[in-house]
Amino acid sequence: MSDISTSSIPHVAREHLPKTRIVGYGLGDAGCNIAFQMTGTFLLLFYTDVVGIHPAHASAIFLFVKIWDAFADLFAGRMVDRTMTRWGKFRPFLLWYTVPLLVVNVLCFWIPVDSYATKIVWATVSYAVLGLLYSMVNIPFGSLAGAMSQNPVDRSRLASARMVGSGATILLLSVFLAPRLKQAADLSTTFLITSVAFLVIGAVFFGITFLTSKEVVFREVEKVSFKETLSTIRQNGPLLRLCLSSVFYLTAQSMVAALTIYLANVVLGRYTSGGWVASVSIVITTGAVLYVGPFGPAVTRALGKKRGFIYNCVVAAAGGVLFAVSNSVWHSLVTSLIGLFLVGVGMGLLNTMTWALEADTVEYGEYKTGVRTEGATYAAFSFTRKVGQALGQALGGVALTWAGYTAGQGDQGDGVVTGLAAYGGLIPAAVFVLALIVMAGYPLTEDKFTVIMKSIEANRRLRHEDLRTGAVPAAVETSEDLAGPTASTSHPTTAANTTVPEHDQPRIRIIEDDPGAEAPREDSSETDDPSKGQ
Numbered sequence: 001m002s003d004i005s006t007s008s009i010p011h012v013a014r015e016h017l018p019k020t021r022i023v024g025y026g027l028g029d030a031g032c033n034i035a036f037q038m039t040g041t042f043l044l045l046f047y048t049d050v051v052g053i054h055p056a057h058a059s060a061i062f063l064f065v066k067i068w069d070a071f072a073d074l075f076a077g078r079m080v081d082r083t084m085t086r087w088g089k090f091r092p093f094l095l096w097y098t099v100p101l102l103v104v105n106v107l108c109f110w111i112p113v114d115s116y117a118t119k120i121v122w123a124t125v126s127y128a129v130l131g132l133l134y135s136m137v138n139i140p141f142g143s144l145a146g147a148m149s150q151n152p153v154d155r156s157r158l159a160s161a162r163m164v165g166s167g168a169t170i171l172l173l174s175v176f177l178a179p180r181l182k183q184a185a186d187l188s189t190t191f192l193i194t195s196v197a198f199l200v201i202g203a204v205f206f207g208i209t210f211l212t213s214k215e216v217v218f219r220e221v222e223k224v225s226f227k228e229t230l231s232t233i234r235q236n237g238p239l240l241r242l243c244l245s246s247v248f249y250l251t252a253q254s255m256v257a258a259l260t261i262y263l264a265n266v267v268l269g270r271y272t273s274g275g276w277v278a279s280v281s282i283v284i285t286t287g288a289v290l291y292v293g294p295f296g297p298a299v300t301r302a303l304g305k306k307r308g309f310i311y312n313c314v315v316a317a318a319g320g321v322l323f324a325v326s327n328s329v330w331h332s333l334v335t336s337l338i339g340l341f342l343v344g345v346g347m348g349l350l351n352t353m354t355w356a357l358e359a360d361t362v363e364y365g366e367y368k369t370g371v372r373t374e375g376a377t378y379a380a381f382s383f384t385r386k387v388g389q390a391l392g393q394a395l396g397g398v399a400l401t402w403a404g405y406t407a408g409q410g411d412q413g414d415g416v417v418t419g420l421a422a423y424g425g426l427i428p429a430a431v432f433v434l435a436l437i438v439m440a441g442y443p444l445t446e447d448k449f450t451v452i453m454k455s456i457e458a459n460r461r462l463r464h465e466d467l468r469t470g471a472v473p474a475a476v477e478t479s480e481d482l483a484g485p486t487a488s489t490s491h492p493t494t495a496a497n498t499t500v501p502e503h504d505q506p507r508i509r510i511i512e513d514d515p516g517a518e519a520p521r522e523d524s525s526e527t528d529d530p531s532k533g534q
Contacts, residue, residue, distance in 0.1 A: 021214065024213055031205035034169055034202040038169075044397065060394075062397060072136075105130060147216070149216070160294055160296040163296065167348070174278075233376060241438060245438040246388060250387075255393070259396045299353075304445060317346070317436075327421035346432070
């Protein structure tokens, strides 16, 4: 039997989270992105132009490590679901693993060996360890949002805060690091000093997140068994569709992030000799989350998360096409930057929508099985995101090879410039369209999510309405006790018009005398599954 805890069951429509928790959560994402954005944006350049690794070999390292990271996410998710401490389920990981993560980030940008083979080994091992530690931090951090509030607007605010935090990190990188890359005499020292400085900054950010966050969402099952984890993920159709869509959009986004510095210096560098174009390119692409993230809640209210996701895929794809055309037909710096800006706006809002959508799938999993598995749900989602990131960063290296890019060479030639512009614009655009097609069938609209929340609230009360606050039941059925639970078995009163039941209505009986006996259940009508239909 899983470990059970009980408490008073909070109503779904709780008050908005205080701003201190929103800001603190955003700083946590800034800390995560010190490692994520620095490696995603600059590590390929560090490998090719500083360490001297061939682009094809660098691409292979990215592909291997990101697939490794994906499985590390599943491991981290299980660790989260098995953990419960006096600090909660998720917050302790911010204490245990954040400083090691930031230290290994320094080692990724410091390779003090000479032989080519040893450089490959150092690069691979350091990046793989970074990926494991990033999973041990980012999985609980991302899951924490679902435990801080069940209010859709609050969740959108949390998603926007983490996008702003991510954008702030990108802004720091673009302002203090990117302009120095083109003219720096010693790139190795530049990268090392930057990573050491970010170690200190990141530790402060994570400390603030730990102190300001609070886990308040009620859970019946504190430590989730492996069987319950698999059951929840297997029955979560919206999560699986979100994961597939995320593979595509993260592939496109990661390819853009990996190539931005090359597109700026090689493609756009022919229009201007100033180092400013690299900073601007990073700010308007991967840094767009800083200025579009705050608009996430407004877009959610106006369009809904699903429609907002689809529309922003269109915007990002249009931007990629415009960038490619601008550098092959018009040869215009202005329209090229407009294209990159559209790509950035689309990606920034897609990120906001995605994190809010992931939190919703946690509730759907509880609706289907009666068990909350934030860690496993986030891990499954993050697993597919890592696959997309692996494909995107590998495609970045492949695009450099196809275009004929030569590391350290000043004038790359017209063929290289044209090839990079085409690959860097059209390939991500096509992949954004694939993400759009998959998301078109996503079943959870805002109205259906409201139905699910009413069902969860009502059935929690069914199972616990006779208990005093803090009491422990003799036995409560969970998915570990049921063979393949469904909404109709674990939630017998689920319906579109669910209300909190009165005492004279059928309800699950709490067993008092024989904990091993089977609890009788009343027959119920067919469950109305909000995941079906539009």
